[in-house]
Amino acid sequence: GVGVMMRGEDNKLINTYIHDTDFIGSYASCVSLAGKGNVVSHCTLTRSGRTVLDYGDMYQSLIQFCDMSHSGLITSDLGLSYGNVIEGGNSEVRYNVLHHNDDDHLDMGLYYDHGTQNIISHHNIVYGVGYSGFQINHYGAYHLAYHNTFVADKNGFRSSWGNKYGPDLLKSRFV
Numbered sequence: 001g002v003g004v005m006m007r008g009e010d011n012k013l014i015n016t017y018i019h020d021t022d023f024i025g026s027y028a029s030c031v032s033l034a035g036k037g038n039v040v041s042h043c044t045l046t047r048s049g050r051t052v053l054d055y056g057d058m059y060q061s062l063i064q065f066c067d068m069s070h071s072g073l074i075t076s077d078l079g080l081s082y083g084n085v086i087e088g089g090n091s092e093v094r095y096n097v098l099h100h101n102d103d104d105h106l107d108m109g110l111y112y113d114h115g116t117q118n119i120i121s122h123h124n125i126v127y128g129v130g131y132s133g134f135q136i137n138h139y140g141a142y143h144l145a146y147h148n149t150f151v152a153d154k155n156g157f158r159s160s161w162g163n164k165y166g167p168d169l170l171k172s173r174f175v
Contacts, residue, residue, distance in 0.1 A: 001021065001022065001024075001026075001028040002021060002022070002028040002029060002030075002031075002032045003018035003019075003021040003029070003030040003031060003045075004016070004018060004030070004031050004032070005031075005032045005034075006031065006032065006033050006034065006035060006038050006040070007034050007035050008035045008038075009035055009036045009037050009038070010036075010037045011035065011038045011039070012038070012039045012041070013031065013038075013039065013040045013041070013043060014039070014041045014042055014043070015041075015042045015043065016043045016044075017043070017044045018030040018031060018043065018044070018045050018046075019044075019045075019046045019047045020047045020048075021047070021048045021049070021052075022048045022049035022050050022051075023049045023073075023074065024049065025049045025050055025074045025075040026049075026050065027050060027051070027054055027056070027082075028049075028050070029045075029048055029050060029051045029052055029054040029082075030045035030046070030048050030052045030053060031043070031045055031052070031053050031054070032054045032056070033053065033054065033055040033057075033058045033061060033063070034055075034056060034057035034058060035057070035058070035059065035061075036059045036060050036061070036089070037059075037060050037061065038058065038061045038062075039061065039062045039063075039064075040053070040061075040062070040063045040064075041062070041063075041064050041065055041066070042064075042065045042066065043066045043067075044066070044067045045066060045067070045068045045069075046067075046068070046069045046070050047069075047070045047073060048070070048071050048072075048073065049072075049073050049074040049075060050071065050072065050074075050075045050078050050082075051071050051072075051078050051079060051080065051081060051082040051111075052068045052069070052070070052080055052081065053066075053068055053080070053081040053082070054081075054082055054083065055081065055082075055083040055086065055091070055093075056082075056083050056085075056086065057086065058083070058086060058088060058089075058091050059087060059088065059089040059091065060088075060089040060090060060091060061088075061089075061091040061092075062091065062092050062094075063081075063091075063092070063093045063094070063096060064092070064093075064094050064095050064096065065095050065096065066096045066097075067096075067099075068080045068081060068096060068097070068098045068099075069098070069099050069100045069128075070100050070101075070102055071101050071102065071103065072101050072102045072103025072104075072107055073102055075103065076103045076104065076105040076106055076107070077103070077105065077106040078101070078103055078106070078107070078108065078111070079101070079107075079108040079109060079110060079111025079135060080098040080099075080101050080108070080109050080110070080111075080126075080129070081093070081098060081109075081110055081111060082111045082113065083111075083112055083113065083116055084113035084114060084115060084116070085113075085114065085115035085116070086112070086115070086116045086117070086119065087117055087118060088116065088117060088118040088119035088120075089118055090118050090119075090120060091118070091119050091120070092119075092120045092121075092122070093110065093119065093120070093121045093122075093124060094120070094121070094122050094123050094124065095122075095124070096124045096125070097124070097125045097126075098110060098124065098125070098126045098129075099125075099126070099127050099128040099129075100128035100129075101128065101129045101130070104130070105131075106131050107130045107131050108129055108131055108134075108135040108152075109127075109129045109132070109134060109135075109150065109152070110124060110126055110133070110134045110135070110148075110150075111132075111134075111135045111136075112135070112136045112137070112140060112143070113135075113137050114137045114138065114139060114140075114161075114162065114164075114165055115140070116136070116140050116143070117140060117141040117142050117143070118141070118142045118143075119143055119144075120143075120144045120145075121134075121143070121144070121145040121146075121148060122144075122145065122146050122147050122148060123147050123148065124148045124149070125148070125149045126148070126149070126150045126151065126152070127149075127151040127152075129151075129152045129153070130152060130153040130154060131152060131153070131154050131155065131158075132150075132152055132155040132156075132157070132158040133150025133151055133152040133155070133156045133157065134148065134150045134156065134157045134158070135155075135158050135159075135160075136157075136158075136159050136169070136172075137159065137160055137161060137162065137165075138159065138160065138161035138162075138165050138166065138167050138168050138169060139161070139165045139166070139168045139169075139170075140168070140169045140170075140172060141168075141169065141170040141171060141172065142170065142171050142172060143169065143172040143173070143174070144172070144173050145172075145173070145174045145175070146173075146174075146175040147175070157174065
């Protein structure tokens with residue numbers, strides 16, 4: 001299951017090694033982040049059946065200086081980090097290294113799925129992925145991404161939309 005589930009407000013997870021989680025292939029990652037004002041800093045998150053960091057309900061949170069690796073050990077179509085329908089409240093994802101998504105189909109690094117908004121992503125490094133270093137799906141709004149390095153076999157940055165959503169990244173900036 002989940003290594004650490006962070007709910008509530010103003011929790012801090014610092015300098016922690018979390019590994020070998022989610023061997024049923026669900027959304028039970030190394031860290032599941034929800035709530036307001038939570039911090040994940042200087043952590044190593046590695047070896048998960050699906051994603052190593054799920055930020056499905058973070059708000060005004062901070063993820064920084066983490067080493068995230070070896071996701072997708074038993075599932076596909078995922079990122080090393082993943083969130084869907086997030087109102088980030090200007091959450092920051094910064095100074096992280098994401099590498100080696102072991103999925104062999106649609107393997108991504110930093111992944112914001114449909115309905116994410118208000119997330120600032122900067123100074124992250126992504127490598128060792130095949131499909132997309134940074135994936136952001138429509139609809140999305142108010143994203144700011146700058147000074148990142150995204151290296152992948154196919155797409156450093158990719159943005160797409162599904163049948164239910166039109167192509168819309170309202171007020172998002174990618175530098």
